Amino acid sequence: MSRSVDDPVDETTLVIPCFNEVERLHRSDIAALVANPRMRLLLVNDGSTDATLTLLHDLAKEHAGVEVLDLVTNRGKAEAVRVGMQQAAARGSAVVGYCDADMATPVGELLRLDDLLQHNPSLDVLLATRVALLGHQVDRSIARHYFGRLFATASSAVLHIRVYDTQCGAKFFRSTAALRSAISEPFNSRWAFDVELLGRLLAGGRGQEPINPGSILEVPLKVWTDVAGSKLTPMASLRAGADLFVIWRALERWRTSR
Numbered sequence: 001m002s003r004s005v006d007d008p009v010d011e012t013t014l015v016i017p018c019f020n021e022v023e024r025l026h027r028s029d030i031a032a033l034v035a036n037p038r039m040r041l042l043l044v045n046d047g048s049t050d051a052t053l054t055l056l057h058d059l060a061k062e063h064a065g066v067e068v069l070d071l072v073t074n075r076g077k078a079e080a081v082r083v084g085m086q087q088a089a090a091r092g093s094a095v096v097g098y099c100d101a102d103m104a105t106p107v108g109e110l111l112r113l114d115d116l117l118q119h120n121p122s123l124d125v126l127l128a129t130r131v132a133l134l135g136h137q138v139d140r141s142i143a144r145h146y147f148g149r150l151f152a153t154a155s156s157a158v159l160h161i162r163v164y165d166t167q168c169g170a171k172f173f174r175s176t177a178a179l180r181s182a183i184s185e186p187f188n189s190r191w192a193f194d195v196e197l198l199g200r201l202l203a204g205g206r207g208q209e210p211i212n213p214g215s216i217l218e219v220p221l222k223v224w225t226d227v228a229g230s231k232l233t234p235m236a237s238l239r240a241g242a243d244l245f246v247i248w249r250a251l252e253r254w255r256t257s258r
């Protein structure tokens, strides 16, 4: 029987955007993720110029739970994630998530987060959060940590909620009408789309009620590793800051749209 949007099954699709990730995407991580029968992966090739697409097709051949979406030209992480989430929601997955190809948030933590959302019907959104607590292994550079604090403060002002970490690569969403509406149009922000996505959900608009801020949970990660080879340049970090202003204006329009 084919699955429809109105008949979500107890399944999670994790979208992994991949731009020239042949060195950082590991077969063992993919195998460990799909070893969980609930977990499906949608690997999105974002116009890579290395052998990423071949690797993704190989992985799809090896594992029934892996699919590939090939964007022939590079569209940027925001759009790669958005179209991946659209495809995942359309196939009827109950939960749709995304994470970075470098697996900075390790497999065990991804599965723990997904489990938490699947088993807590009162939650709609789960954000992996990097907090350096005792007994937790969260290794970030000092510069990135402090930039992150500034960014989170500004994001909180834009979103009108107190959020600690919007920029960790791992997030899970219950596949609701509100989510499908929030991903129905390209984001205005290329560098801070996570904030814009949360903002759209919290704003309502487009015939949707705003989601309850209490249905969003930040979960401190026990392990997070700063994997080398980040493609986010210092300039991109600055642009992400500037994007918050773009998002603030775009959310005003979104909120009042029919």
Ligand SMILES: Nc1nc2c(ncn2[C@@H]2O[C@H](COP(=O)(O)OP(=O)(O)O)[C@@H](O)[C@H]2O)c(=O)[nH]1
Residues within 6 Å of the ligand: 016, 017, 018, 019, 020, 021, 046, 074, 075, 076, 077, 080, 099, 100, 101, 102, 104, 169, 229, 230, 231, 232
């Ligand atoms: N920078 C960048 N990343 C992209 C793009 N398209 C998809 N991605 C993916 O987005 C993720 C970004 O992770 P990473 O480079 O580790 O960034 P960071 O950890 O946030 O500094 C990776 O999975 C990339 O492959 C793109 O156009 N630019």
Ligand SMILES: [Mg+2]
Residues within 6 Å of the ligand: 100, 102, 104, 227, 230
């Ligand atoms: Mg990274």
